[in-house]
Amino acid sequence: MSEHIVSPKIYLAIFFTLMAGTALTVWAAYQNFGAFNIVIALGIATFKATLVVLYFMHARYSPKRTQLVVICAVFWLAIMLALTLSDYSTREHEGRLAAPSTPRSLLV
Amino acid sequence: MHRTGELYGQFKTLDQQKETAALGMWVFLVTEVLFFGGMFMTYTINRHAYQAAFGVGGNTLDLQLGGFNTVVLIMSSLTMALSVWAAQVGKRQLISLMLVATLVLGGIFLGVKAIEYKQKYDHHLIPGHSFDITYCSKNPTACGIDEKKVEEEKVELEKALAKDPDLNAHAQLYFSLYFGMTGLHALHMVVGAGLLLWLLKESFARRFTPEYNTPVEIVGLYWHFVDIVWIYLFPLLYLIDRHN
Numbered sequence: 001m002s003e004h005i006v007s008p009k010i011y012l013a014i015f016f017t018l019m020a021g022t023a024l025t026v027w028a029a030y031q032n033f034g035a036f037n038i039v040i041a042l043g044i045a046t047f048k049a050t051l052v053v054l055y056f057m058h059a060r061y062s063p064k065r066t067q068l069v070v071i072c073a074v075f076w077l078a079i080m081l082a083l084t085l086s087d088y089s090t091r092e093h094e095g096r097l098a099a100p101s102t103p104r105s106l107l108v
Numbered sequence: 109m110h111r112t113g114e115l116y117g118q119f120k121t122l123d124q125q126k127e128t129a130a131l132g133m134w135v136f137l138v139t140e141v142l143f144f145g146g147m148f149m150t151y152t153i154n155r156h157a158y159q160a161a162f163g164v165g166g167n168t169l170d171l172q173l174g175g176f177n178t179v180v181l182i183m184s185s186l187t188m189a190l191s192v193w194a195a196q197v198g199k200r201q202l203i204s205l206m207l208v209a210t211l212v213l214g215g216i217f218l219g220v221k222a223i224e225y226k227q228k229y230d231h232h233l234i235p236g237h238s239f240d241i242t243y244c245s246k247n248p249t250a251c252g253i254d255e256k257k258v259e260e261e262k263v264e265l266e267k268a269l270a271k272d273p274d275l276n277a278h279a280q281l282y283f284s285l286y287f288g289m290t291g292l293h294a295l296h297m298v299v300g301a302g303l304l305l306w307l308l309k310e311s312f313a314r315r316f317t318p319e320y321n322t323p324v325e326i327v328g329l330y331w332h333f334v335d336i337v338w339i340y341l342f343p344l345l346y347l348i349d350r351h352n
Contacts, residue, residue: 029347
């Protein structure tokens with residue numbers, strides 16, 4: 001077989017990095033960075049997830065077409081999140097309801 | 109069912125066959141990403157709309173249990189990855205040993221999750237008729253928290269109530285999402301545990317060799333994906349408002 005075998009050393013290194021990331025995210029959660037707390041938390045989570053995908057899931061050593069599928073997943077998710085969030089954040093909201101109100105022009 | 113690793117007619121080499129199988133699993137995982145993505149989207153929008161209630165809700169979660177579970181799950185990913193390695197280099201006993209370790213760690217995760225759910229039940233934090241976000245500050249002995257902490261919690265609740273008079277309703281929204289998301293994640297773990305049991309059966313039957321270990325590799329992909337979901341769930345559910 002010509003497949004790439006990832007050595008246990010790399011797995012262990014990734015494992016300890018993930019542990020450090022977990023400790024860091026807990027520490028960061030108790031600091032007051034204002035609006036950036038959520039950004040930092042998601043940044044660390046994304047870093048950890050990337051390591052898992054690249055090494056534990058072997059994406060780094062996979063054929064190009066598999067890598068394309070992985071990138072497509074992230075890209076599609078990004079489209080879905082960006083379009084939905086832009087819709088929610090630019091519409092008028094009715095009082096304390098989270099759901100966007102019907103556009104005014106349709107009501108008249 | 110061909111589980112022994114002979115070459116199917118449509119493939120040229122075993123390598124190509126294995127790559128195709130892994131690609132199929134990845135395509136399935138793409139649908140899972142979008143599926144969980146929808147839940148994260150729902151969470152984000154509601155969290156943005158009801159920040160006070162979601163902050164109070166998140167701070168009721170037990171960070172020690174959640175943190176412990178995060179460590180356990182990442183460890184199980186390590187043992188799963190080592191099991192794949194053992195299969196690739198033909199260490200038969202190590203495959204089974206690492207699979208058992210993964211299974212045990214997965215079991216510990218689910219057990220801790222059950223303890224957390226029970227705690228929420230005792231603290232009247234299951235969405236529904238008897239839901240009461242103020243229950244623990246009113247009944248500190250029932251929740252087993254000391255007086256100093258109670259005062260802190262009361263201050264936190266009053267601040268939140270001042271921002272959001274409908275705190276109890278919106279905290280239920282948080283807990284609905286909490287149970288929905290962690291519940292779905294736990295369901296994926298249960299499915300993963302079933303797959304691990306099947307791998308173990310095959311491993312004991314000495315099916316896996318350096319030439320044929322596709323099932324270990326593919327179940328590994330699934331297990332790591334479930335780990336990634338938790339990597340996002342942990343900060344979003346447990347840590348969002350700890351700094352207040």
